[in-house]
Amino acid sequence: MSLIRPFAALRPAPGRAGEIIAPPYDVLDRDEAHALAAGKPWSFLHVSKPEIDLPPETDPHSPEVYAKAAENLRRMINAGVLRRDPAPFYYVYRLVMENHVQLGVAVVASVAAYDTNRIRRHELTRPDKEDDRLRHIEALNAQTGPVLLAYPKAPEIDAIVAEAAVGEPDADAISETGVRHSLWVIRDPATLTRLTEQFEQLPALYIADGHHRSAAAARVAAARAKADPQSIHEASHGYFLAVAFPHHQMRILDYNRLVRDLNGLSEAEFLHCVSERFQIEASPVPARPRKPGEFGLYLHGRWYRLTLQSAFFPDHPVERLDVSLLQRHLLTPVLGITDPRRDSRIDFVGGIRGLQELERRVDCGAMALALVLHPTPMDDLMAVADSGEVMPPKSTWFEPKLADGLVSHVLD
Structure with a gap:
């Protein structure tokens, strides 16, 4: 054939x-x-x-x-x-x-x-x-x-x-x-x-x-x-x-995350927990990631730029993806979201809707925070497929x- x-x-x-x-x-x-x-x-x-x-x-x-x-x-x-x-x-x-x-x-x-x-x-x-x-x-x-x-x-x-x-x-x-x-x-x-x-x-x-x-x-x-x-x-x-x-x-556009609550943490406690693995920088404008390993955070009307510390970057084709890094170092340990496929506290928004949609859903009180990801590179997708593995849910938005x-x- x-x-x-x-x-x-x-x-x-x-x-x-x-x-x-x-x-x-x-x-x-x-x-x-x-x-x-x-x-x-x-x-x-x-x-x-x-x-x-x-x-x-x-x-x-x-x-x-x-x-x-x-x-x-x-x-x-x-x-x-x-x-x-x-x-x-x-x-x-x-x-x-x-x-x-x-x-x-x-x-x-x-x-x-x-x-x-x-x-x-x-x-x-x-x-x-x-x-x-x-x-x-x-x-x-x-x-x-x-x-x-x-x-x-x-x-x-x-x-x-x-x-x-x-x-x-x-x-x-x-x-x-x-x-x-x-x-x-x-x-x-x-x-x-x-x-x-x-x-x-x-x-x-x-x-x-x-x-x-x-x-x-x-x-x-x-x-x-x-x-x-x-x-x-x-x-x-x-x-x-x-x-x-x-x-x-x-x-491939970014595929972003919205979370309904801070897992019982105050804003200060949440940011402190995040700072244990990420460098946090306040941003006067919407923080769109400029490179892999960098994330945008919108919380209580303010934007932050999060940069994962270099010690946490693995070589594995799936584990090095930004969606995997965010899951392993923020969503699971800080927000208690272990299964993004089934957890009702998390929602996903394709990048075609823009960062304004993330701001809107947080500002109206429906969500507590938004997380913006760098788009998954096409070469990374192909590397995962070549390795016979699968990507985490909601990794790509074409x-x-x-x-x-x-x-x-x-x-x-």
Whole structure:
């Protein structure tokens, strides 16, 4: 099996992409999705968040929700809003967010490579979230949410993709957040072959975002292969939908923490405990970390810059991450938060919301303090994946995000 291969995408008819594209299914709750899709009958949220078309009390994991997703997808296909390409192609996918540009390629990636760790992950998955994506794939007989992949240094691939992104795109739309999503179809057989061969030379691909989608696709492939053990090598279910970008173009934002209380400490006691492992410096402006090992703290209307003492830096690829350092040297020993996955005293805010959102939630009394992290470097993510380990929860926030609805992978 090749690492990637072309596929016949289900995608918007010419001129319809702006009516269709939607944020990823997992960045909106039901109410947000319902409001965003209001008055937009062709929004892909009707497929990715179909509970918006059912009574508010509907369990989002009930069978009727997945049935509604399939019904809505059929409606879009029957209306000609979505069309499937007549042959397998690759698709250049460009993201533009303000001054940031990413140029990658939409592909289907090998489940076998995922199973053998050539497509590498860095996060644990939750069975309930895997189950949800599995039921969605089975109901639609399609994968509609692309997995975000990174590939290591490969100038030949970069050049092929750049050469294909010329002229007017086949699809072009600006999302509600101002991100421009553009798509060019690579139809030339020689270029398709070159791209497949160049990817085949890579040692690995890295999942940046979409661990539950890729895990669910692997489970679908395994289940279908039981009936036909050879099918996984050639059938469409042996591959999952993805968009691969060069790792040096990808943008990770900070993923910050809010804590509800000081664990019974006064402000002075809390700062004293922190000072045992961090240098504390008052900051007249919001303290955005300038380098790894530095953190911002917002407490009682004041900003501080925290710098971890050098004696506490390990060499281990996971333990040296800022999220690990903060957990080991502040959240656990000072604030008593030992399990950030389950502790209700801690919350997480993606850096896209800005430091003002942290100030707002502390100033209104909902939270006692905010902690700002330096973004996880892409090289650190890849090092963790290469070591076969996993990162702590809420370590990365990728931005801009891929849109749902621009390309989907139909399982034949």
